[in-house]
Amino acid sequence: xxxxxxxxxxxxxxxxxxxxxxxxxxIASASVTAGQIIGCFTSTYLNYKIIVSNYFATADSYLWFQxxxxxxxxxxxxxxxxxxxxxxxxxxxxxxxxxNALPYWxxxxxCTAFPNSAVVNIxxxxxxEFDNYTAQSTLxxxxxxxxxxxxxxxxxxxSSTSFRWGTTxxxxxxxxxxxYGVMQA
Amino acid sequence: xxxxxxxxxxxxxxxxxxxxxxxxxLKWLDTKSTSFGANILTSTVFTTEFDSYRILIDTWxxxxxxxxxxxxxxxxxxxxxxxxxxxxxxxxxxxSGSAIGNNGNGLNYVxxxxxxxxxxxxxxxxxxxxxxxxxxxxxxxxxxxxNNNNRIGxxxxxxxxxxxGFDVFTYSGSTMTCNMSVYGYRKx
Numbered sequence: 001x002x003x004x005x006x007x008x009x010x011x012x013x014x015x016x017x018x019x020x021x022x023x024x025x026x027i028a029s030a031s032v033t034a035g036q037i038i039g040c041f042t043s044t045y046l047n048y049k050i051i052v053s054n055y056f057a058t059a060d061s062y063l064w065f066q067x068x069x070x071x072x073x074x075x076x077x078x079x080x081x082x083x084x085x086x087x088x089x090x091x092x093x094x095x096x097x098x099x100n101a102l103p104y105w106x107x108x109x110x111c112t113a114f115p116n117s118a119v120v121n122i123x124x125x126x127x128x129e130f131d132n133y134t135a136q137s138t139l140x141x142x143x144x145x146x147x148x149x150x151x152x153x154x155x156x157x158x159s160s161t162s163f164r165w166g167t168t169x170x171x172x173x174x175x176x177x178x179x180y181g182v183m184q185a
Numbered sequence: 186x187x188x189x190x191x192x193x194x195x196x197x198x199x200x201x202x203x204x205x206x207x208x209x210x211l212k213w214l215d216t217k218s219t220s221f222g223a224n225i226l227t228s229t230v231f232t233t234e235f236d237s238y239r240i241l242i243d244t245w246x247x248x249x250x251x252x253x254x255x256x257x258x259x260x261x262x263x264x265x266x267x268x269x270x271x272x273x274x275x276x277x278x279x280x281s282g283s284a285i286g287n288n289g290n291g292l293n294y295v296x297x298x299x300x301x302x303x304x305x306x307x308x309x310x311x312x313x314x315x316x317x318x319x320x321x322x323x324x325x326x327x328x329x330x331x332n333n334n335n336r337i338g339x340x341x342x343x344x345x346x347x348x349x350g351f352d353v354f355t356y357s358g359s360t361m362t363c364n365m366s367v368y369g370y371r372k373x
Contacts, residue, residue, distance in 0.1 A: 024210035026371040051370060053236050054314045086273040088340065091288035093275055114341070117237075117313035117322040136311070136324035138339055147273045147324075147339030176236065178372060180210040 036164035045181035057110025059170025083150025235369030272340025
């Protein structure tokens with residue numbers, strides 16, 4: 001029994017404890033055009049999931065993430081990233097690394113022809129330690145389509161309460177980014 | 186901490202309920218199981234309440250050794266089998282450390298994993314862009330019991346039909362055993 005339809009005056013303590021959130025909790029969601037979600041990482045959770053859904057951009061590009069504290073975003077160095085992408089057409093795998101060469105993590109592709117998506121697990125935010133992430137995403141460009149697995153670290157000690165995003169070319173056009181907290185003891 | 190233990194007699198406010206109950210981020214929608222059945226159909230599990238879903242498949246075994254576990258979308262009118270499924274996956278064979286992988290380029294299914302009758306496999310699938318008049322994308326991690334390897338894959342369906350469900354089935358049409366649960370990611 002996962003659901004119950006309550007009527008007035010019927011709710012009691014055991015009902016609420018039974019049906020209360022005990023798994024991933026919804027925290028916030030925004031259109032990609034908003035550019036950021038402020039204050040979503042709190043002391044309530046250590047681990048988060050971010051889902052990028054149905055994302056389009058005006059040009060072949062990458063959607064990037066930066067984490068930061070409040071309105072102050074780390075835009076400098078410290079973003080390390082590596083992974084592999086694999087062509088649907090041939091199965092050929094290409095590995096890559098970003099050895100602190102870019103001021104952000106590249107999360108998924110963006111283009112006009114195909115929707116892109118990403119499922120990102122992120123930890124270490126809102127704690128005085130490095131931020132780490134793992135992700136699976138699509139690398140769908142007008143010029144080619146790939147599966148993409150990657151991970152990275154922000155090698156800056158600090159408490160990240162927020163994140164923002166942008167595109168490496170053109171502009172974001174549509175899509176949704178949602179944040180969920182992973183329940184902990 | 187999203188859990189709060191209420192005591193009998195405590196008064197609940199709408200804020201309490203909104204905070205501790207309906208903020209559930211992942212909503213269980215359906216579980217289906219088959220024991221030596223042909224396939225699992227979920228015709229109406231995708232609704233406009235969610236855009237993104239998680240599918241968990243566990244204790245999967247194929248009655249035919251070296252069979253594959255396949256996924257295909259469904260619309261209100263039935264199974265969608267157009268040659269518009271694109272995917273690739275890669276992994277490492279545990280016993281040898283060798284790389285393994287495969288791809289599908291315009292097939293009419295996505296091959297999630299493979300299996301045998303003697304060992305169990307499993308898969309966690311994240312499905313996005315459903316019921317949005319867009320092309321569904323999926324990402325998954327799986328245990329391939331046929332080759333003793335992991336699988337990390339992504340793919341998409343290059344078709345914008347209104348998908349209301351999906352099927353999991355095997356290449357051979359032979360029977361399989363598995364449990365499958367579907368969850369929806371809450372959106373505003």
